Amino acid sequence: MSDTTARAAARLSVAPMMDWTDRHCRFFHRLMSRQTLLYTEMVTSPALVRGKAYHLLDHHQDEHPVALQLGGSDPVELAAAARIGAEAGYDEINLNVGCPSDRVQSGTFGAVLMRSPDLVAECCAAMRAAVDVPVTVKCRIGVDDQEPRDILPDFLERVSAAGVSRFSVHARKAWLQGLSPKENRDIPPLDYELVHEMKAAFAPLHISLNGGVATLPEACDQLARGLDGVMIGRAAYHQPWDILAQADALVFGGENPLSAPEEAVELMLPYIEAHVASGGRLGQITKHMLGLFAGQPGARVWRRVLSEGAHKPGAGVALVKEALDAVMLARQSAQAAQREGFSDA
Incomplete structure (x- = not known):
């Protein structure tokens, strides 16, 4: 898939969600929207490169466009994992810089990488050199006591300098200490305006908003305000018909595949x-x-x-x-x- 095609698909996407967006879920979602970009659950680079857990990449040909989300922080290993994913047929490789779980932190990847933008840039550069498909990043607006308006522009500037042109931004901080992963999805306040400010400041970048969007009309409103894409998580899982069945017409200007x-x-x-x-x-x-x-x-x-x-x-x-x-x-x-x-x- 070309970067232009991938950008078009990313106008609406279903967020990668552990234990939820597996291959069966993606096949089901694809029936309701032919164009929405779908994501795998996060797959760690050690699982692929060291563990040879290639079964984690199983997917049906009808799932496309579909992206593989990787978790990791070693540039060499991530490059190898990205290559494996691209060879398996995925249309995009996405780096997780947003997950706040303890298990992810212990592996020095996920949201904790918001503190290390140069390492993220190095990882992305290595992955881009290894594959021909787009490499993208899903991130938070900051972690812990970071000031999002200071660190997020710096993060986007450093990582985009490595050749990444597409970011999905979960518009909440992640608190790595004191909040559970579930609490991190609800308690930190949303800051949609900051994401819009980042789009204005980095106009050439494709920026998608993630976090708290619960209906398709809300997504369309964010797109109308100038964002390039919207990524919907739990609402798309719990009310898939409401989110996906009208998406091809309302978001992509096409025809919806199903009527009921x-x-x-x-x-x-x-x-x-x-x-x-x-x-x-x-x-x-x-x-x-x-x-x-x-x-x-x-x-x-x-x-x-x-x-x-x-x-x-x-x-x-x-x-x-x-x-x-x-x-x-x-x-x-x-x-x-x-x-x-x-x-x-």
Whole structure:
């Protein structure tokens, strides 16, 4: 994928999220948006280079455009991992400079690298020299007692000098001591205006906003205000239809591939059948589908049927069809009740 094409796809992206954005999740999301950029979970460079954990790179050809996020801080090792990722077919290699977990800190990568912009630049330069696909960075606005308006411009200047032209900025500080990773996603205040200031100051850079965006209209508003992209995390996972189903039209000016969430279920059935036939478990896939009908009639029964049955021996497409039938029945009941309400009026 060319850098121009990658920049276009990055107008909307689904954030890399540990334990969530695996290959099954990405295949499911791709059904609802053909153009949104998808990311893997973070994969550490030692896991690929030293551990030879190449199974972490498994993905379906229909997932593209799809980016590999790497975690690491050794330029040589990251270059080798980037090369492995590019050879596996990923369209972009992204460096994690935002994760605040203790495990990540102990490996001297993630958000702690906000303190070492020259090392980040060195890592990115090494990766860029190793691959032909774009190398990008996902970062925070700062960590601990850093002053974001001082350190973020310096960070962007130093890392972009190494040839990185695309950044996803989580618009919160990360507190490396005193807050859990979950708390770091909610407690530090968002500073969207700083991200907009960075776009104004670094106009040639492609800058995406991450953090707290919960709806597609919010994302469109940020794009209309001049940002190049928006990266959505938890909302895209928990309400995938609400975020992704209209994205191709509203964000990319194309046509939406599906008109109703049940179409996504039908399209998942062959994928599910193949996975179960190969020895996989139904729950490995359906856990990512629980929010498909969020806010709609039948959402509760959909979640209940799948949550209670997906991990039972022999569970497969029949259970998914049962859950979908329950959703359709709930929808019909809701429509009938609405008609009754109108007739009473």
